Amino acid sequence: MCPPHDPPRPAAPPNPDRDEANDRHARAARELQIRTAQLELIDRQLALVCWTTDSELRLTSVFGTGIPDLPSDPQPYLGQPVHAYFATAGVPEALREQSEAAHRLALTGARSAYQRALGGQLAAVQVEPLRDSAGQITGCVGAMLPLTAPIRLLHELQSSHDRLQTLTAQLLNAQETERRAIARELHDQIGQELTIMTMQLQDLVSAEPAQLPAHVEEVIATIDQVLAKVRTLALDLRPSQLDDLGLDAALRWYFERHCSHARLHLHLDLTPPHPRAPAAVETTCFRIAQEAMTNILRSAQASQVWVTLASDGAGLTLTVRDDGRGFDVAAAHAQAMQNTSLGLLGMEERAAQIGGRCSIESAPGQGATVRVWLPLPPAGAPPEAMSDH
Numbered sequence: 001m002c003p004p005h006d007p008p009r010p011a012a013p014p015n016p017d018r019d020e021a022n023d024r025h026a027r028a029a030r031e032l033q034i035r036t037a038q039l040e041l042i043d044r045q046l047a048l049v050c051w052t053t054d055s056e057l058r059l060t061s062v063f064g065t066g067i068p069d070l071p072s073d074p075q076p077y078l079g080q081p082v083h084a085y086f087a088t089a090g091v092p093e094a095l096r097e098q099s100e101a102a103h104r105l106a107l108t109g110a111r112s113a114y115q116r117a118l119g120g121q122l123a124a125v126q127v128e129p130l131r132d133s134a135g136q137i138t139g140c141v142g143a144m145l146p147l148t149a150p151i152r153l154l155h156e157l158q159s160s161h162d163r164l165q166t167l168t169a170q171l172l173n174a175q176e177t178e179r180r181a182i183a184r185e186l187h188d189q190i191g192q193e194l195t196i197m198t199m200q201l202q203d204l205v206s207a208e209p210a211q212l213p214a215h216v217e218e219v220i221a222t223i224d225q226v227l228a229k230v231r232t233l234a235l236d237l238r239p240s241q242l243d244d245l246g247l248d249a250a251l252r253w254y255f256e257r258h259c260s261h262a263r264l265h266l267h268l269d270l271t272p273p274h275p276r277a278p279a280a281v282e283t284t285c286f287r288i289a290q291e292a293m294t295n296i297l298r299s300a301q302a303s304q305v306w307v308t309l310a311s312d313g314a315g316l317t318l319t320v321r322d323d324g325r326g327f328d329v330a331a332a333h334a335q336a337m338q339n340t341s342l343g344l345l346g347m348e349e350r351a352a353q354i355g356g357r358c359s360i361e362s363a364p365g366q367g368a369t370v371r372v373w374l375p376l377p378p379a380g381a382p383p384e385a386m387s388d389h
Contacts, residue, residue: 052130053082054139057103082140102127106140115147122147189229197222239286247282248272248309251289251318255307258293265304273311273376280354281374285309285318288347288358292320292370300324300368315356315376321369326362347372 049064051074059082062074070085071077077085082103083096102112106129113126127142197219204215242250248270259266276282289307296302302324310317332344344360347370351358355375362368 048143048145050141050143051082051085052139052141053103055107055137057082057100057107057140059085060139082142099125099127103140103142106130106142107137109137185229185233190226190233193222193226193229197226242282242286246272246276247285250282250286251307251309254286254289255293255305258297259305262297264296264302267304267306268308270307270309271311272309273316277311277316277374277376281316281376284350284354284356285316285372285374288350288370288372289318289320291347295368296320296322296324299327302367311376313376316374318372318374319369321367323367326364326366326368328364329360329362332360 049062049070051059051063052061054060058079059074059077061078062085074085083100086099087096098114099116102114102125105112106127109129111126111128113124115122115124123144123146125142125144127140129137130139130141132138200215200219200222204212204219207215239250239253241253251270252268255266255268258264277285293305296305300322302322304323306319306321308317308319329344347360348358351372351374356373358370358372360368360370
């Protein structure tokens with residue numbers, strides 16, 4: 001005999017309130033999961049600490065352990081006064097009082113934001129009231145973010161600003177020095193030659209016919225001297241080789257000329273880029289080479305100079321090395337920032353202006369090496385991709 005079957009139970013009638021509550025619970029769970037994932041990401045990316053307290057300012061939760069001077073495990077501090085947690089980082093008594101005042105102010109509904117020193121670094125702190133779903137204040141919520149990175153960026157920005165101001169002042173001084181040199185050259189050399197030529201022409205007017213050939217030869221010789229000095233002055237300002245023949249020809253002419261005058265043994269290894277580099281790159285490279293050679297002639301007391309120019313397609317590399325007495329690079333930079341020297345800053349800023357790099361390696365008694373890398377436009381880029389400076 002088969003056991004009797006239980007009669008089927010009737011299906012539960014639909015309950016809209018229960019279904020809506022389940023939906024709300026599911027949405028809340030998803031929202032909590034999303035918020036948790038976001039907070040975990042923030043915790044991994046930032047040295048951020050957030051905390052909450054109750055109305056007695058006892059610590060109820062801590063999120064984030066990215067600040068080294070705070071305890072890595074905040075659990076033992078839960079239930080204790082919030083200031084006990086921060087006291088582990090060696091916060092001075094005056095700052096603890098400031099923090100306590102900010103928390104007590106939050107219990108009245110106000111918000112506080114201030115900065116505090118924490119373990120040798122500055123941190124931004126914000127404390128606000130913590131409210132329940134009814135809007136009642138039940139405690140405080142706070143957050144702390146170290147300002148080390150922003151302050152470092154601020155200091156770097158200030159340093160760049162100071163460098164720019166120093167370089168601008170040095171460039172203005174250099175311009176005035178160059179103008180004085182040109183004016184002196186025009187007045188003392190070319191002006192003097194032109195005065196002599198005027199006197200020679202006056203003699204030519206009153207000369208006897210038999211003396212004319214000799215006087216004309218004197219005038220022609222003076223004109224040749226004036227032309228040579230004008231040509232030299234123009235080449236010093238900007239060599240025609242740089243525009244007509246390219247960077248390698250200009251560098252060869254420049255270093256051979258100056259090393260010959262200074263009796264320096266020159267080693268050249270110049271491989272010009274193909275196709276030619278943009279005018280901005282050629283000009284920048286040549287001006288840096290000029291400055292490097294000027295430094296060698298001025299103070300290196302060298303006997304040999306090595307100059308190399310090479311290209312790998314992506315960039316142009318110039319190296320100028322000497323076997324002179326060398327110098328302290330850090331001290332030279334400090335002097336440059338005191339507006340006493342244009343050389344180092346000028347070379348670095350010229351390279352940086354077109355996206356390049358310039359490094360100077362030296363030490364007392366070990367010579368000096370100036371190494372410059374300047375970017376070249378990709379193949380097929382228009383010639384005006386880099387403008388001349």
